Amino acid sequence: MEALAIKTAVERGCSLGWRRIICESDSQIVVDMLNNQRLDGVSWHLALMVRQILSVCSSLESVSFCHIPREWNTVADCLAKWASENGDGWDISGRGELPSDYRGILERALLEDRTM
Structure with missing residues (x-):
């Protein structure tokens, strides 16, 4: 769900014309996957979602993913x-x-x- 929320937020930001996005999430695992682009040992569904997020982000000037405590x-x-x-x-x-x-x-x- 955290990855889906990030994907939806990034897509929404792009549709609004945003070129720089800072995304905060309380899911350390998802943030690490997005920052390190390492998908070893994760479910295919989560790996697909992370790849989709990274694909959308490739059109941005800058994007950062930050972990914040719940x-x-x-x-x-x-x-x-x-x-x-x-x-x-x-x-x-x-x-x-x-x-x-x-x-x-x-x-x-x-x-x-x-x-x-």
Whole structure:
């Protein structure tokens, strides 16, 4: 799921015309695979996903993949939960489009991020 989220985010950034992307993930394994491009011993499905991500990234001026601890990833966890509950075809461009309970979680998480 982490690799799929990264692939979707990078594709979305490219579709918006972004040329430089910094991608943060709490999956150390996926970040290491993307940074080192070593796919030894991983499932074929994950290897395929990583290759697809790297292919999309080849058109960018710069891209970096950074690991962050899960506890620093509250906002992403909130958005991932909302997306998983809302199925395919969702697209948000701002906090105002989220249901109020998720908006509250995001507001608190963003406030906490600013105080770190």
